[in-house]
Amino acid sequence: MADDENPINFGIMGCAEIARKVSRAIHLAPNSILRAIASRSIEKAKRFAIKNSLPDDVKIYGSYDELLDDPCVDAVYMPLPTSLHLQWAVLAAQKKKHILLEKPTALDVDQLDQILEACESNGVQFMDGTMWYHHPRTAKMKALLSDSQIFGQLRFIHSSSSFAPSPEFFEKDIRVKMNLDGLGALGDAGWYCIAAILWAMDYHLPTTVTALPAIARNSAGVILSCSASLNWDKHETIATFYCSFLSHESMDLAISGSNGSLHINDFIIPYQENSGPFSVTSGAKFVDLHIGWNVKPEIVQVATELPQEALMVQEFARLVKGIKISGSNPDGKWPGISRMTQLVIDAVKKSIDLGFISVSL
Incomplete structure (x- = not known):
């Protein structure tokens, strides 16, 4: 209220x-x-x-x-x-x-x-x-990724978003109708994957985007499952993602740096709405004879007073109120993030349509 x-x-x-x-x-x-x-x-x-x-x-x-x-x-x-x-x-x-x-x-x-x-x-x-942008866990993860002593140089990112719905989904849901949501799994689940990758890369667009040949479509041509790789020449970083309406639920994000790694298995929808976990490992080495590790991942639990969707509404309303009451200008951060995500979506689709060739951005 x-x-x-x-x-x-x-x-x-x-x-x-x-x-x-x-x-x-x-x-x-x-x-x-x-x-x-x-x-x-x-x-x-x-x-x-x-x-x-x-x-x-x-x-x-x-x-x-x-x-x-x-x-x-x-x-x-x-x-x-x-x-x-x-x-x-x-x-x-x-x-x-x-x-x-x-x-x-x-x-x-x-x-x-x-x-x-x-x-x-x-x-x-x-x-x-x-x-998920608005969960306090997201800000906590970004702070750790930005700490060069803990994480080092970002090298590899992988994200996945998938679920296996009932047969009724494939008959009636708008996400499998070409005239309603023609981007299918790429636009729905893939949006989260690409957004997470761009977030980890501080919103630097990739140099090239290449869709991978393993792709599934329905009879109308709507994408039900696909994957792609993204490459940043300047940063020497690679990312991959997988999105699907055909696989068991996954909401995974794995980020690897030169000195540390971060893993999260529920980045889109937390397992519990009042808190969210992730694991971080830094300075890990194999022990003698390679029979174990010298450190274990640290589990970080981030509590939140409001569910992430309420935090999203709260932040949006805060910006709107600034415009309405104080005469502030609209915040360009959020449309900019959306546009970059859409650009990469377009590049993946173009790569698919052209036979899985690399598309430059």
Whole structure:
């Protein structure tokens, strides 16, 4: 429940399953309040409100236009199919609504650039819905990676994001429909992998991106599983990732430096929402006869008072409030991160389409 004197009023455009999680996050964030939800039909919006026990004062709309025309709504969370992002995000920006946009942000960087231009020209804040950025564990890991004595020079990164859904997923889910979310596993699970790699590299774009030949598609041509390698010539660093709708749940991130390594097995969704672990090893050597190690990984546990999705909403609302109350400019950090992630997504897709050749960035 908002305890801020001037909470940011949110509207949710679209009643996708992920919207249930974010509606709860808006409720938990102390500077935010849910004012309205919208679907393409009033019946679906009402069902969402009942299922999620939304307060009676939350407005329910049967069209997205009605929500965007509501003067009480400051910001919108938009979990629409990716194919609809360009149309509705641009219109939201033109209506002066700040935008928390679900990932992947667009079908390609050209579409995203149109969204970001609309946000910039209308003075509204943009952020994508990548939640793990906002967990305090993420800042703790970054501090360790930045310590040259503990970690040394970054050499290799690997990330994976996969899950094996029910057969119904492959028949009905928007993520396997070419006309709705044509990027498939690359845009969904792969977004997290690429974002984590770029985060570890302090957002230096790779020199080249090369998709690997092992790829699976459905009958419509949507990617169900793929992998790629990323190379940084200047930094002498290599990264790989694997994303899939066909493998058991994984949310792994492994980062190796010249003097240390860091591993995390739940980087996207922590095993528990009130804390998150990771392991770090520094200065490890084999003991005599190579029958063991001289050190064991240190397990670091980072507690959080709010779930990471509520922290995301809180940070977004803080930025929006600065614009609304203090006349601050929108923060360019978050759109910049989204754009770099989208650029690498595009490069992987281009490499796949051209027969797995290396694509320069």
